[in-house]
Amino acid sequence: MGRRKLGLELNRPGRNLGDPDISIPVAKDLLKVKGVPIREPEVSYYSREFPLESFSLTESASAEWAEKERRKVSPEISELYSDYQERILPWVDKLADISRRSPLCTPDGSDISDAVRDKARELGYGEVGFVRFDKRYIYSSRRPTVRQDLPSAICLAIEQDYVKTQNIPGISAEEAQGDAYLKQAELSIKLAEYLLQSGYSAQISGPVWHFGPVIPMFVQAGLGQLGVNGQLLSPHFGSRARLQVVITDAPLTYDSPVDYGIYKLCETCQICFMRCPGKAIQAQRVWFRGVEKNKLISRRCRPVMTRFAGCGVCIKVCPVQKYGMAPVMEHYLETGEVLGKGSDNLEAFELEGKGYYPSGKVPSFDREFFDMPEGTQEDLVLEELKNELSDSGHLAPIQKEEIWERFRQGVEAGVNKKRRIIDMGMDIDL
Numbered sequence: 001m002g003r004r005k006l007g008l009e010l011n012r013p014g015r016n017l018g019d020p021d022i023s024i025p026v027a028k029d030l031l032k033v034k035g036v037p038i039r040e041p042e043v044s045y046y047s048r049e050f051p052l053e054s055f056s057l058t059e060s061a062s063a064e065w066a067e068k069e070r071r072k073v074s075p076e077i078s079e080l081y082s083d084y085q086e087r088i089l090p091w092v093d094k095l096a097d098i099s100r101r102s103p104l105c106t107p108d109g110s111d112i113s114d115a116v117r118d119k120a121r122e123l124g125y126g127e128v129g130f131v132r133f134d135k136r137y138i139y140s141s142r143r144p145t146v147r148q149d150l151p152s153a154i155c156l157a158i159e160q161d162y163v164k165t166q167n168i169p170g171i172s173a174e175e176a177q178g179d180a181y182l183k184q185a186e187l188s189i190k191l192a193e194y195l196l197q198s199g200y201s202a203q204i205s206g207p208v209w210h211f212g213p214v215i216p217m218f219v220q221a222g223l224g225q226l227g228v229n230g231q232l233l234s235p236h237f238g239s240r241a242r243l244q245v246v247i248t249d250a251p252l253t254y255d256s257p258v259d260y261g262i263y264k265l266c267e268t269c270q271i272c273f274m275r276c277p278g279k280a281i282q283a284q285r286v287w288f289r290g291v292e293k294n295k296l297i298s299r300r301c302r303p304v305m306t307r308f309a310g311c312g313v314c315i316k317v318c319p320v321q322k323y324g325m326a327p328v329m330e331h332y333l334e335t336g337e338v339l340g341k342g343s344d345n346l347e348a349f350e351l352e353g354k355g356y357y358p359s360g361k362v363p364s365f366d367r368e369f370f371d372m373p374e375g376t377q378e379d380l381v382l383e384e385l386k387n388e389l390s391d392s393g394h395l396a397p398i399q400k401e402e403i404w405e406r407f408r409q410g411v412e413a414g415v416n417k418k419r420r421i422i423d424m425g426m427d428i429d430l
């Protein structure tokens with residue numbers, strides 16, 4: 001270990017509008033790649049041949065399972081989610097309505113990047129960047145709804161409350177997440193109205209309805225890099241940043257990816273991988289749809305999230321989240337070590353009803369703990385129908401009718417789910 005050579009000094013805007021710029025010193029041995037390693041032709045190929053689809057649609061069976069299980073094992077969290085859904089639902093139509101509104105004046109066509117950035121920061125966004133709207137990341141079911149005439153994306157991050165986030169996993173951290181989403185809804189409408197008043201159109205992705213994954217565009221905009229935990233590690237908030245995108249036809253100057261040293265820091269750190277209670281983060285990076293990343297195994301994550309307040313240990317134990325990127329990078333430059341690694345201050349967590357886990361200790365679960373249905377709810381009820389019918393030769397006609405009735409109710413329940421938000425903040429299907 002010991003002091004490292006300085007590779008580059010990055011200057012980024014301060015945390016709040018009006019704060020002085022911050023400086024992030026990146027050690028030379030942490031420099032590797034601007035943004036993430038990416039194979040553009042592969043991203044295009046997968047987008048064309050195997051378009052992305054929303055997890056809320058492809059894994060609706062496990063979402064249904066999670067809702068029931070949560071009501072059983074964690075009624076307080078279940079109630080919190082219901083309350084959040086009631087509060088966020090009125091925003092859903094307002095957010096969708098913006099994309100149908102016409103600009104309120106004729107613009108002069110000049111670049112308005114600085115004005116938009118200042119407006120977003122003034123509203124309360126902590127990170128703001130501009131990129132070409134990358135349509136390769138639109139979910140296939142959303143393609144008819146997403147406006148194709150808006151070529152640019154404004155990437156916007158707000159901070160989830162710091163203190164409450166450190167209580168992950170727990171109800172106050174979940175409250176903080178819900179509060180951040182509600183704030184996003186309000187702020188993005190104000191920003192979209194500003195664009196309309198400036199003579200341009202806007203469509204909002206997040207906090208409930210998403211056109212697709214947005215982290216790739218945030219990385220492209222230089223607002224952070226992808227961590228092993230699958231989250232954007234942003235300079236001020238690390239993985240505590242809540243992300244949103246507004247697409248527009250306003251003339252904007254695009255930003256570019258930055259090497260903050262996260263790719264290499266993660267290789268040395270690995271804390272989220274080691275601390276994940278579900279062992280849901282893959283150890284090695286793999287190439288997936290043209291991007292090199294650590295894959296998350298959802299069937300090992302969701303059962304933990306469902307039973308332990310949305311889990312999120314991988315957010316909490318990340319030093320960039322806990323201490324901020326500049327202190328983490330300064331510490332590495334001075335010592336060659338990851339700030340907080342091995343300490344309870346960073347790594348300890350508690351799973352309610354299961355135990356307290358200081359650094360070096362992790363919980364274990366039976367194999368059955370991870371049993372949950374996979375795929376869509378519709379596929380699941382069809383599978384159940386087939387199983388019941390295949391074994392129904394001896395049943396009376398009335399009993400067979402009951403099987404069909406259960407099937408009908410199952411399909412209807414799936415259809416009626418369409419305007420329900422899944423978990424806290426996951427995608428709603430309009």
Ligand code: SF4
Pocket residue numbers: 275276277278279280281296300301302304305310311312313314315
């Ligand atoms: S949410 Fe929990 S279980 Fe899921 S990846 Fe993160 S730490 Fe692991």
Ligand code: SF4
Pocket residue numbers: 227228229230233265266267269270271272273317318319320
């Ligand atoms: S905990 Fe460590 S390995 Fe995981 S994302 Fe954060 S810096 Fe990277």
